[in-house]
Amino acid sequence: MRKVLFVALAAFIVLSLTACAGKSGDDKVRVKCPACGYEFDAPVE
Numbered sequence: 001m002r003k004v005l006f007v008a009l010a011a012f013i014v015l016s017l018t019a020c021a022g023k024s025g026d027d028k029v030r031v032k033c034p035a036c037g038y039e040f041d042a043p044v045e
Helices: 002-020
Strands: 029-032 039-042
Touching: none
Parallel strands: none
Antiparallel strands: 029 039
8 A cells, every 4th residue: 555655645746746847949939919810930949
């Protein structure tokens, strides 16, 4: 039972860390204006 709990906890930690990782290679951020609907690339800080 302890091994199952440990494996489940380790899998949860790994999945939560990969969810926070950003995409590599794509530095552009697409933004859509809510007022007019125009889409443009926002500068990355």
